[in-house]
Amino acid sequence: MGQPKSIPQNFVYWITITPRPEAARLTPVQARIVRLVALGCTDHQIAAVVCRSVRSVRRHEARAMKKARVTDRAALARWALDQGLSHPNDRLSPTERRAILES
Numbered sequence: 001m002g003q004p005k006s007i008p009q010n011f012v013y014w015i016t017i018t019p020r021p022e023a024a025r026l027t028p029v030q031a032r033i034v035r036l037v038a039l040g041c042t043d044h045q046i047a048a049v050v051c052r053s054v055r056s057v058r059r060h061e062a063r064a065m066k067k068a069r070v071t072d073r074a075a076l077a078r079w080a081l082d083q084g085l086s087h088p089n090d091r092l093s094p095t096e097r098r099a100i101l102e103s
Contacts, residue, residue: 022068022083023080023083023084023085025067026064026067026085027060029050029052029060030060030061030063030064030067031064031085032050033046033050033057033060033061033064034061034064034068034076034079034080034085034086035080035085035086035090036049036050036092036096037061037073037076037077037080038076038077038080038081038085038086038090039086039090039091039092040077041092041100043057043058043061044103045100045103047103048099048100048102048103049096049099049100051099061073061076064076068083
């Protein structure tokens with residue numbers, strides 16, 4: 001028997017960030033908001049990034065929590081990691097950072 005083949009790094013990354021079917025129930029806006037929650041953004045910061053009101057962000061967040069069957073933001077962030085919507089090494093994009101700083 002020869003040496004075991006190594007798994008290419010990009011393949012491992014793809015497996016860890018590919019959303020699971022449970023996350024597919026979220027709308028694109030909800031998925032983006034959940035990702036930002038997982039990154040630790042406040043509702044006001046998320047509103048600045050997605051160009052929505054804070055009230056709309058909270059409504060999208062509440063609906064995402066219902067679909068994820070969780071009751072708080074910390075559990076939603078953990079669910080996002082488990083579902084592949086976010087990654088522990090994920091960071092805000094420069095555009096998202098700029099929107100937060102300008103708000």
